[in-house]
Amino acid sequence: MKTRKSWLALALAVVTLSLSLCTGCLDGTPLDRYSYVTSIGLDEGETYKYNVTFQIQQEGLSETSLEGAGESLISVEGDTIIDALGIANVSFPYQLDFSRTNSFVLSDKVASADFMGDISDALIASLHIRRSARLVVVMGKAREYYEGLDLSVNPNIAKQQSNIIENYYDEGMTSISNLSLFFEGVKNGRFDPVVSLGRIDTTAAKLKQNERTNSASEESAKDGRESKDETTAGIKRTGGTATYVLGSAVFCGARLAGTLNEFDTMMLNIMRGNDVTVRVPYPCENGIVSFRLTRAEKPDVRMQLWPQPSAAVSIRLSGDIELDTTGDAAQRWEDELKGKLEEYLALQMESVFLKLKLLNSDAVGFGRYAAMQFLTVPEWESYGWKERYRELEADYSVRVELFSNPNT
Amino acid sequence: MNLMEGRFGKQENASLIGIAAVCGSIFTIEPQHMYEGGNSAFISMPLSVTLGLLLFLLTLGAMRTAKKDSVLALCDYSLGKGFGTLVTAIFALTLVLSAFMLMERFVNLLHTLIFVESEYANVAFYVAIVPAVAALMGLESIARLAKCFGVFIAIIMLIGFAFASSSFEAHRLYPLLGDGVMKTLENSARGAFASLPAFIAPLCVVGAAQGSKSLHVSGCAGGIAAIVFVLVTQLAVGLVFTYGELREMYAPLFNLNTVLISEDYYLRYDKAMVFVWLAAAIITSAYYIYITANIVTKRLRLFDARPCAASVSAFIACFIIAEHQNIYSIMQTATEFVRDYGALILAAPLIIAAIIGIIKKKLSERRQGFENA
Numbered sequence: 001m002k003t004r005k006s007w008l009a010l011a012l013a014v015v016t017l018s019l020s021l022c023t024g025c026l027d028g029t030p031l032d033r034y035s036y037v038t039s040i041g042l043d044e045g046e047t048y049k050y051n052v053t054f055q056i057q058q059e060g061l062s063e064t065s066l067e068g069a070g071e072s073l074i075s076v077e078g079d080t081i082i083d084a085l086g087i088a089n090v091s092f093p094y095q096l097d098f099s100r101t102n103s104f105v106l107s108d109k110v111a112s113a114d115f116m117g118d119i120s121d122a123l124i125a126s127l128h129i130r131r132s133a134r135l136v137v138v139m140g141k142a143r144e145y146y147e148g149l150d151l152s153v154n155p156n157i158a159k160q161q162s163n164i165i166e167n168y169y170d171e172g173m174t175s176i177s178n179l180s181l182f183f184e185g186v187k188n189g190r191f192d193p194v195v196s197l198g199r200i201d202t203t204a205a206k207l208k209q210n211e212r213t214n215s216a217s218e219e220s221a222k223d224g225r226e227s228k229d230e231t232t233a234g235i236k237r238t239g240g241t242a243t244y245v246l247g248s249a250v251f252c253g254a255r256l257a258g259t260l261n262e263f264d265t266m267m268l269n270i271m272r273g274n275d276v277t278v279r280v281p282y283p284c285e286n287g288i289v290s291f292r293l294t295r296a297e298k299p300d301v302r303m304q305l306w307p308q309p310s311a312a313v314s315i316r317l318s319g320d321i322e323l324d325t326t327g328d329a330a331q332r333w334e335d336e337l338k339g340k341l342e343e344y345l346a347l348q349m350e351s352v353f354l355k356l357k358l359l360n361s362d363a364v365g366f367g368r369y370a371a372m373q374f375l376t377v378p379e380w381e382s383y384g385w386k387e388r389y390r391e392l393e394a395d396y397s398v399r400v401e402l403f404s405n406p407n408t
Numbered sequence: 409m410n411l412m413e414g415r416f417g418k419q420e421n422a423s424l425i426g427i428a429a430v431c432g433s434i435f436t437i438e439p440q441h442m443y444e445g446g447n448s449a450f451i452s453m454p455l456s457v458t459l460g461l462l463l464f465l466l467t468l469g470a471m472r473t474a475k476k477d478s479v480l481a482l483c484d485y486s487l488g489k490g491f492g493t494l495v496t497a498i499f500a501l502t503l504v505l506s507a508f509m510l511m512e513r514f515v516n517l518l519h520t521l522i523f524v525e526s527e528y529a530n531v532a533f534y535v536a537i538v539p540a541v542a543a544l545m546g547l548e549s550i551a552r553l554a555k556c557f558g559v560f561i562a563i564i565m566l567i568g569f570a571f572a573s574s575s576f577e578a579h580r581l582y583p584l585l586g587d588g589v590m591k592t593l594e595n596s597a598r599g600a601f602a603s604l605p606a607f608i609a610p611l612c613v614v615g616a617a618q619g620s621k622s623l624h625v626s627g628c629a630g631g632i633a634a635i636v637f638v639l640v641t642q643l644a645v646g647l648v649f650t651y652g653e654l655r656e657m658y659a660p661l662f663n664l665n666t667v668l669i670s671e672d673y674y675l676r677y678d679k680a681m682v683f684v685w686l687a688a689a690i691i692t693s694a695y696y697i698y699i700t701a702n703i704v705t706k707r708l709r710l711f712d713a714r715p716c717a718a719s720v721s722a723f724i725a726c727f728i729i730a731e732h733q734n735i736y737s738i739m740q741t742a743t744e745f746v747r748d749y750g751a752l753i754l755a756a757p758l759i760i761a762a763i764i765g766i767i768k769k770k771l772s773e774r775r776q777g778f779e780n781a
Binding site for chain 2 (some may be wrong): 121125128130131132178179180181183184187188190368369371372374375376377378379380
C-alpha cells in the first residue's frame with residue numbers, strides 16, 4: 001500500500017515538474033507573429049503633425065546565418081504615434097512589437113515643439129517600451145538619420161547604440177539620456193534634460209541614400225568647401241556611416257532650447273558630476289599639452305537660495321598628461337601649468353553655465369541641490385525653482401591632481 | 409476538528425511574519441495616495457510596520473496575562489462572545505481582502521507586463537491556484553515554504569537593489585518630510601493596515617507556533633526584519649524615482665533598472681524578479697487564506713478547515729476576474745475603504761480587547777486574592 005502511494009506521489013511530481021516546461025503553451029504565440037521595432041523616429045509631417053518612422057528588425061534567412069538580416073524602415077504620417085502605428089500595422093504582414101525598442105530619434109523641429117503629450121508615460125507603458133530607451137535629437141530629419149546608418153548592414157544598429165555609450169564614458173563628448181531621466185527632468189523641474197545630439201555628415205560616405213542629396217552639396221563637397229553642417233563637426237572625413245552622434249541637445253522643460261558642441265558637452269558632463277573621462281587640450285606658447293581627466297569625486301555644490309540663489313561649485317579632477325608637444329609640461333606642472341589649467345577649466349565651465357542660463361536651461365541640475373534645502377514639498381514647490389534659476393549666480397573653482405607626480 | 413495547523417519552529421514563523429509584512433507593505437500600497445504630496449514612505453512605511461509589531465506585542469502580552477491561547481479567545485474573554493465573534497469576523501474579512509489585494513496586484517502585474525497576450529482569466533487562474541493548494545496543505549506546509557523561500561527572496565531583492573545602486577541619487581528623496589510631519593504620521597497610521605494582518609494572523613494559531621514564548625521571539629525577529637527590509641526597499645525606490653514619478657507608477661520596483669544609462673542585458677532581470685515577488689505574494693496569500701479558514705472553522709465548530717480554504721480561494725479568484733470584467737466593484741470599494749480605515753478597524757478592537765483583558769484578569773486575580781485572604 002505504502003509503495004503504491006509513493007509511486008503515485010512520484011508520478012504526480014514528474015507530471016507537475018514537466019508542466020513547468022509548458023508555460024509557453026498557455027496562449028502560445030508563434031515566433032513569427034511579431035516584427036520588432038528597434039527605434040522610433042519623429043519628424044514633422046506634411047499632412048499630419050508627425051511623420052513617424054519605425055525602424056524594424058529583420059531576422060536572418062536562417063537561424064544560423066545573418067544573411068538577409070538587417071533593418072527596414074516604415075514611415076507613416078499621423079497626428080500621434082498611435083495613429084501612425086495603426087496605419088503601419090495594416091501595411092505590414094507582422095504585428096509590430098515595441099518590447100525591443102531602444103531609442104527614440106527626434107528631429108530638431110519636433111524637439112523644439114511641444115511633443116511631450118505625444119510621448120507620454122502612458123503611451124510608453126501601453127506599448128511596453130522600456131523606459132531605458134535612449135533619446136537622440138537629430139539636426140535634420142530622423143528618417144535621414146536612420147538611412148545614414150546603412151541599414152542593410154545589421155550590426156551597425158547595435159554597434160552604434162553601444163558606441164554612443166562608449167563615447168560618453170571614454171570621451172564625454174556627448175550626453176546620454178533615456179526616457180526615464182527625460183520624464184524625471186521634465187516632470188520634477190530639478191534639472192533640464194540633456195540628450196545626445198545626432199548629426200548627418202553628407203560628405204562621409206557614398207551611400208545609396210546620399211545619392212539623392214542635392215547636387216549643390218555634392219559640388220561643394222568636391223570643392224572642399226563643406227560647411228560645418230555637412231561634415232563631422234567641421235572636419236572632413238571619408239568612410240564610416242553618414243550618421244554620427246556628437247555634442248548635446250539641451251532642453252528647457254520638454255522643449256529643445258539649444259545645442260552644445262563637443263567641448264562644451266565635456267565641460268557639462270564634468271559640471272553635472274557625471275562619471276566620464278574627458279580629453280582637454282591646453283594651448284601653451286610653444287605647443288599643446290593634452291590632459292586626460294576624470295572626476296576625482298562628485299562636485300561639491302554649496303547653494304544659497306535667499307535672497308538671491310547662488311552656488312559655489314568646487315570640482316576635483318584627476319588625470320594624466322596624454323600628449324605634450326612642448327616637451328617640458330611635467331617640469332612646469334606644479335609651478336605653472338596646474339594653476340593655469342585650473343583657471344582655464346573654471347573659466348570654460350562658467351562660460352558653459354552662462355550659455356545654459358541664456359537658454360533658460362538648468363542642464364547642470366542645480367535644482368537637485370536646491371531641492372535638498374527644503375523639508376516639505378509645499379515649501380519646495382512654492383519656491384518656484386525654474387523662475388528663480390534665471391537669477392542664479394554660480395562660481396566655479398577647479399582643482400586638478402595628476403595620478404602620478406610628473407616630477408618624480 | 410482537522411485544522412491542519414501542524415507544528416513549526418521559530419525560524420518558520422519569523423519567515424512567515426517577515427514575508428507577509430514586507431509583501432503587504434510593498435505591494436498593497438496605492439502609489440497615487442502614498443506619494444501624493446511627496447515621498448516620505450521611507451519614514452512612514454517602516455513606522456507602519458513598527459506599529460504592527462507593537463500591536464502584536466501588546467495583544468500577545470494581554471493573551472499571556474489573561475492566559476488565553478489565541479486572539480479569538482482573548483476577544484471572547486474581553487469583549488464577550490457576541491462582540492468577540494464580530495471582531496474575529498471583521499478580522500477574517502480583512503484577511504480575505506488582504507489576500508485579494510495582493511493576488512489582484514500580481515495578476516495585473518503579470519497580465520500587463522509579462523503575459524500580455526494571454527487572457528486575464530488564464531493568468532488569474534495561474535496565480536490563484538497555487539495559494540489555494542498551499543492553503544489546503546495546511547499551515548505547517550506554508551510556514552516551511554516561507555522558511556525555504558524567505559532568505560532566497562531577501563537575497564534576490566537585495567541583489568536587485570545592488571544592481572540599481574549606480575542610479576541612486578540622494579536629491580530624489582528630498583524634501584524628506586513629503587507633505588509635512590502630520591501627513592507622514594497619517595500615512596504611517598493608514599499604511600499600518602498593509603502589515604497588520606501579518607502580525608495578527610499568528611495570534612490565531614499560537615499552538616502551532618509552539619506557544620506564546622516562541623511566538624514572541626519569532627514575531628519580534630520577523631517584525632524587525634520586516635522593518636529593516638521595508639526601509640531598504642522604500643529607500644531604494646526613493647533614491648531612483650522622485651515622488652512626481654512614483655505617484656504615477658504602478659510598479660516602481662519593476663522599473664528600478666530603467667534609469668541606468670548603460671542598461672546591459674544582464675540587468676533586464678525585472679521580469680524574472682516578478683516571479684520572485686510572486687513567490688512571496690503566494691506564500692502571504694496562502695497564509696491569509698488558511699488563517700481565514702482556521703477562524704471560520706473554529707467559530708462555526710466545523711470538522712475540517714480545508715473546504716473553507718478551498719471556498720475562500722475560489723471566492724478570491726472569482727472576484728479578481730469579476731472585478732476585472734467590471735461585473736462587480738464591491739471588492740474594489742472595500743479595498744479603498746480598508747486602505748483608509750482598515751488600520752483603525754483592525755487595531756481599535758484589538759487594543760480595547762487587550763486592555764480590557766489585562767484589567768479583567770488583574771481584577772479577577774485581585775478578587776481571588778481577597779477571597780483567599
